Amino acid sequence: MNAPVAGSPVAPNPVEASWPANAPIPSPKLVPALADKYINIEDLRLGARRRMPRGVFEFIDRGSEDEATLKDNRASFHRIKLRNRVLVDVSRRSQQITLFGKPMSMPLAIAPTGAAGLACYEGELELARAAARSGVPFTLATPSLTAIERIATVEEGRKWFQLYMWRDRELSHALVRRARDAGFETLILTGDTAVPPIREYNKRNGFNSPFTFNPAIVADVAMSPGWMWRVLRPYLQNGGMPKQAHYPNDSKGVQVRMVGGAETLRGDNLSWDDIARLRDIWKGPILVKGVHQPDDVERGIREGIEGVIVSNHGGRNLDTAVSSLDVLPEIVAAAGDKLVVIADSGVRRGGDILKLLALGAKAVLSGRPTLYGTAVAGEDGAAHALGLLKRELDTAMAYTGCCAINDISPRVLWREAS
Ligand SMILES: Cc1cc2nc3c(=O)[nH]c(=O)nc-3n(C[C@H](O)[C@H](O)[C@H](O)COP(=O)(O)O)c2cc1C
Secondary structure (H helix, E strand, O other), X not given: OOOOXXXXXXXXXXXXXXXXXXXXXXXOOOOHHHHOOOOOHHHHHHHHHHHOOHHHHHHHHOOOOOOHHHHHHHHHHHHOEEOOOOOOOOOOOOOXXXXXXXEEOOOEEEOOOOOHHHOOOOHHHHHXXXXXXXXOOXXXXXXXXXXXXXXXXXXXXXXXXXEOOOOOHHHHHHHHHHHHHOOOOEEEEEOOOOOOOOXXXXXXXXXXOOOOOOHHHHHXXXXXXXXXXXXXXXXXXXXXXXXXXXXXXXXXXXXXXXXXXOHHHOOOOOOOOHHHHHHHHOOOOEEEEOOOOHHHHHHHHHHOOOEEEEOOHHHOOOOOOOOHHHHHHHHXXXXXXXOEEEEOOOOOOHHHHHHHHHOOOOEEEEOHHHHHHHHHHHHHHHHHHHHHHHHHHHHHHHHOOOOOHHHOOHHHEEOOOO
């Protein structure tokens, strides 16, 4: 049991932080102080909703346009069923895998989420600490409110960096160099955000880009004195309004749109030709996020990337985009053993993770679950979210007769004949 799932061997970046060599890797655990009140991710979601202004909560929670993809992300996991496996000794179970040559406690990494620092003060740092103590990688997003170098002060843990490539390539390449020099080990190039998405609730809530106070927002924030005290006040005391830490000075107001706006920040001329230049800078794994088409996988293989992330951005970008679960088998088939396939969007239960792995994903990303946790209780809340997902995955593995991640295969799945 426990044969590691291998990612492709790639040269690491020169400086790398991880868990100490030879020490057992830490594992996600339920946080006792939260365990009675928050017994699943939905409890954390409702807790987050109570603790922040409506506009901020909806910015995190909702999707684009009619939110068809947002809803289908959950529905897709319910369309596919699991099969029991009986009379198998499952008394020794492990979720540990090896990805890109390094161990992780479970097949999950924290997804990049811009403005995690609005869920809680310095939310990105809290997420990075929660990931480190839980033995999973943390991904810092380009639009984060906390800078790369500050995240690097969290010594332990694997850190990945997500890039939105801007029209001004020099600005973007400088960021990639900073992430490399700070010890980040994997680069995620987001490919599914050529233009800003249409998120109608942001407009209704008075969220403009760059963010400015207007009567609607002032009224909304005033209804959340706890959020003002816990989140806004420390920013104001330590340097002023929260801002995206990596954006150039001329567009430093909080951008509600993560790409576009200023000419330098447009994201619509990103192409496969950019990979070669990134490869000159980045020796670690490069993953392209938002992939739905087998052709793109084939192109990625030719360009020498190490992996793809099947994602619809959590239903936040292209509405009616296919769910990751539905499109995953085609992507896995195209990738063969040449690329690592990771999947995200809509994972709220450990059983969802099992289904994605059974269809060939090597790991999943979690976006909102850990953000909700952070809003509820900072690092502890995010760690608790990871603990919940781990416990549920453990249960699903035991019922389906899987002792190790490598035991999870399509045989655990049942689909209605179409
Ligand atoms: C508030 C928020 C901000 C996000 N910001 C980014 C980002 O800056 N870059 C990116 O590639 N993906 C971003 N995403 C998408 C996530 O990386 C991930 O694909 C998605 O959240 C997965 O779906 P889930 O939230 O259902 O787990 C964001 C998601 C959320 C919820």
